[in-house]
Every structure is written in structure tokens, then in C-alpha cells.
Amino acid sequence: MDPARWAAYEAVGAVHRDDAYANLVLPRILAHYDVHGRDAAFTTELTYGTLRLLGTLDAVIAHAAERAVDRIDPPARDALRLGAYQLLRMRVPAHAAVSTTVDLVRAVAPGAAGFANAVLRKIGSRDWDGWTAALAPADEVERLGLAHAHPPWVVRAFAEALGESPVEPALAADNVAATVHLCARPGRITAAALAERTGGEVGRYGPFAVYLPSGAPGEVPALAQGLAHVQDEGSQLVANALVDAPLDGPDERWLDLCAGPGGKAALLGALAAVRGARVTAVEVAPHRAALVEKATRGLPVEVRADDGREIEGTFDRVLVDAPCTGLGALRRRPEARWRRQPSDLPPLTKLQRELLGAALRVVRPGGLVAYVTCSPHVAETRVTVTETCRRSAVECDFVDVRPYLPAGMPELGGGPTVQLWPHRHGTDAMFVALLRRSAQ
Numbered sequence: 001m002d003p004a005r006w007a008a009y010e011a012v013g014a015v016h017r018d019d020a021y022a023n024l025v026l027p028r029i030l031a032h033y034d035v036h037g038r039d040a041a042f043t044t045e046l047t048y049g050t051l052r053l054l055g056t057l058d059a060v061i062a063h064a065a066e067r068a069v070d071r072i073d074p075p076a077r078d079a080l081r082l083g084a085y086q087l088l089r090m091r092v093p094a095h096a097a098v099s100t101t102v103d104l105v106r107a108v109a110p111g112a113a114g115f116a117n118a119v120l121r122k123i124g125s126r127d128w129d130g131w132t133a134a135l136a137p138a139d140e141v142e143r144l145g146l147a148h149a150h151p152p153w154v155v156r157a158f159a160e161a162l163g164e165s166p167v168e169p170a171l172a173a174d175n176v177a178a179t180v181h182l183c184a185r186p187g188r189i190t191a192a193a194l195a196e197r198t199g200g201e202v203g204r205y206g207p208f209a210v211y212l213p214s215g216a217p218g219e220v221p222a223l224a225q226g227l228a229h230v231q232d233e234g235s236q237l238v239a240n241a242l243v244d245a246p247l248d249g250p251d252e253r254w255l256d257l258c259a260g261p262g263g264k265a266a267l268l269g270a271l272a273a274v275r276g277a278r279v280t281a282v283e284v285a286p287h288r289a290a291l292v293e294k295a296t297r298g299l300p301v302e303v304r305a306d307d308g309r310e311i312e313g314t315f316d317r318v319l320v321d322a323p324c325t326g327l328g329a330l331r332r333r334p335e336a337r338w339r340r341q342p343s344d345l346p347p348l349t350k351l352q353r354e355l356l357g358a359a360l361r362v363v364r365p366g367g368l369v370a371y372v373t374c375s376p377h378v379a380e381t382r383v384t385v386t387e388t389c390r391r392s393a394v395e396c397d398f399v400d401v402r403p404y405l406p407a408g409m410p411e412l413g414g415g416p417t418v419q420l421w422p423h424r425h426g427t428d429a430m431f432v433a434l435l436r437r438s439a440q
């Protein structure tokens with residue numbers, strides 16, 4: 001068995017068996033099997049692609065096997081998923097996809113090799129479009145979910161957030177591997193200089209953004225030197241919007257209420273250093289607070305491992321980058337769409353409201369709060385913000401975010417809040433609302 005496919009099998013197995021995160025286990029597995037270069041790229045595409053498209057691959061396998069996938073032994077099932085992905089989505093010749101997968105099944109589930117061979121041959125009789133057309137449910141949301149491998153509740157959530165605009169491009173964009181974005185820390189290095197050093201490309205919109213040509217961010221010396229960090233361009237833009245919006249009066253005490261692992265705290269810290277401000281970064285999970293410490297070393301950032309809901313003090317600018325479903329970053333988290341459930345929403349929206357409520361309590365009169373999620377689900381975005389403001393004893397007004405995003409950014413909607421999208425902006429689907437506490 002070739003190490004590249006074996007590594008993909010191990011990674012997919014770890015995700016399903018141990019609830020692991022693919023982006024955390026895969027680098028370790030690649031190193032263990034000594035897979036590098038083009039082989040590593042093949043393994044990464046095979047692993048991430050299989051995990052992203054899982055629901056649809058399973059529907060195809062179930063049809064070809066004439067049994068539900070949960071009635072197939074897990075080792076054979078994971079091997080079949082990898083084989084189906086190669087047949088339907090990669091430019092692997094069909095005979096190679098079938099024979100390598102049957103070899104894999106022979107190694108991990110010897111009794112199932114003949115069965116796997118028959119199932120794979122059936123799967124290979126149609127391409128992706130042929131299968132999704134043949135299995136298309138009558139319901140439109142379910143049809144789109146099958147064609148673009150998203151659970152129907154996620155399709156519905158995207159459609160609601162997009163309103164009149166079509167949802168299909170948003171779903172399709174989640175199935176394209178995302179470029180790695182770097183943030184050139186202001187005051188430390190310009191985006192142009194970072195692009196030159198890394199062989200990357202200056203970002204389309206963000207003043208600090210650089211796109212890496214192919215992702216091996218661990219090997220970029222500028223990261224180890226504290227000149228830059230890995231961060232989606234959308235995350236950079238929303239943090240920068242909070243800092244760019246004008247403020248009357250003091251502007252020295254900034255708060256990041258949900259700071260772990262520290263991407264936005266690092267950008268805020270770099271901007272604070274340039275502007276003579278200081279950042280308090282709060283994170284409830286101690287191991288994530290430690291990551292914030294590491295990410296902000298050398299910057300004017302004080303890290304507190306505390307519950308943001310109990311924050312005390314007075315701040316001029318506050319960022320609430322709230323815990324959320326992460327439905328806006330599905331292209332970067334291959335397994336996430338199948339793990340998340342609608343039942344995750346109520347506890348998250350409750351926490352989001354409490355955190356935003358706390359931010360409104362500690363921001364000074366006239367000060368600014370940015371509420372941010374990497375989810376476009378309206379229950380986590382517009383509804384959280386309007387309901388929290390409505391119930392808060394603190395008076396505040398929406399500030400239109402659009403002037404504080406780069407000029408010329410298309411499709412920002414009618415304001416005052418902004419929802420970014422991978423298919424429109426090439427960023428994660430970040431939401432941002434800007435609130436100003438009324439002056440007393």
C-alpha cells in the first residue's frame with residue numbers, strides 16, 4: 001500500500017474514530033509516514049476532500065452497496081469513502097482508484113475485499129454529477145445539500161443569510177480548498193515586503209493580507225520572527241474595522257473579550273503598539289489563553305484567563321469575537337459541517353448574548369463594540385445583536401461598518417452590519433456589527 005493513501009486512511013479514521021480535527025492530525029500522520037511534496041499534497045486533497053464531501057459520498061456508497069453505510073464495517077467504510085472520492089472528484093484513473101482501494105481493504109478488512117471491489121466498480125459507472133442527479137431528492141434544499149455536500153440545515157441557514165441571492169455559489173465555494181492567508185503585522189512589516197519574502201501575493205482587500213501560494217505556513221520564517229501570523233483576510237478586516245472607526249475622547253484601552261487562540265489579539269496588539277493603546281485579551285479556556293500569550297508575545301497585550309461574562313473595567317474599544325458554530329469557515333475545517341448540529345445553536349446564542357451584553361456594560365459612553373462571528377447563521381449574527389441591544393440597559397446605536405472596510409469591496413449589502421462570504425470576497429464568511437454606546 002502506498003504511504004500517501006495509507007496516511008489518508010489513518011487521518012480519516014482518526015477523525016471518525018477519535019473525533020480528531022483533520023488539520024491537527026494530518027501533519028503528524030504525514031510526518032510519521034514520511035510523506036512529502038507532491039505525495040503530501042495528494043494525501044491532503046484526498047483526506048480533506050473525503051471529509052468535506054462525506055454526506056454525499058456516503059449516499060453514493062449506500063446506493064451502490066445496497067445497504068446503509070453504518071452497516072458497513074468502519075475500516076472498509078472509510079476505505080470506500082476514500083475510493084469513492086478518488087473516483088468521483090480526483091483525476092486518478094479509475095483502475096488505479098479501484099485497485100489501490102481494494103488493496104487497502106484487503107489490509108484493513110480482509111473479508112470485505114470482494115465486496116469493496118464490486119461497490120467501487122458500481123460507483124465508477126457514473127461521475128459526480130451523474131450520481132447527484134440520479135439520487136437527487138425532490139426537495140430543493142435537500143437536492144442542493146446532496147449536490148454540494150452540505151447538511152440541509154446548513155443550506156437553509158446560508159439561504160436565509162443570503163436573502164434574495166442564490167445559495168449555490170456559497171455552497172460550491174466551501175468545497176474549494178482555501179488559500180492560506182497571512183497577516184503582516186502593522187508596524188513590523190508591510191504586506192508587500194512579506195509577499196516578497198514568502199513568494200506570496202498581496203491580498204485583494206486587506207492592508208495587511210498576503211496569500212501564500214501553497215500552504216506550509218510552519219516553514220515561513222517571518223512567522224517564527226513575529227512579523228506575521230496566519231489569519232484569514234476576513235478576520236483581519238473585521239478587527240481592523242473596529243480600530244479604524246473614529247472615536248471621540250480617550251482611545252487607549254482596548255478589550256478582546258474572546259481571544260483564543262489569539263489571531264485577532266495579535267493584530268489588535270500590533271495596531272495598539274502603533275497607536276499607543278493597550279489590549280486586554282480575555283479567554284476562558286486556560287490552554288487557549290496560553291496560546292494567546294504565545295501569539296501576542298512582544299506586543300502590548302495583557303492576557304487574562306477569565307470568563308468574559310464577568311469582565312470588569314472600562315474600555316474604549318471592545319471586540320467580541322464570539323464562540324459560534326463556525327459555519328463561515330467550512331472550507332478550512334473539512335469535517336465541521338457534518339459534526340455541527342442545529343442543537344448546537346441555543347447554548348451558543350445564549351453565550352453570545354451574554355458576552356455581547358458584558359461588552360456593552362464595560363465599554364465607556366461613546367466607545368465602540370464590534371460583534372463578530374465566523375458564521376453567517378442569522379440566529380448568531382443579526383438576531384443576537386438586535387436582541388442583545390433591545391434587552392440591554394445600556395443604550396447603543398449601530399455604526400455602519402462599510403466605510404471602515406476597504407474602498408471598492410463589492411457586495412457589502414445595505415449596512416449597517418456586514419456579512420462577508422467566500423464566494424464573494426474570498427474570505428471566510430465573517431459577520432461584523434459595530435455598536436457605539438450612547439454618550440451620557
Ligand SMILES: C[S@@+](CC[C@H](N)C(=O)[O-])C[C@H]1O[C@@H](n2cnc3c(N)ncnc32)[C@H](O)[C@@H]1O
Nearest residue numbers: 258259260261262263264283284307308321323
Ligand atoms: C471564535 S473564537 C475567538 C477567535 C479569536 N478571537 C482569534 O481571532 O483567534 C471564540 C473564543 O471564545 C472563547 N470563549 C468561550 N466562552 C468564553 C467566555 N465565557 N469568556 C471568554 N472567552 C470565551 C472560546 O474558548 C474561543 O477561544
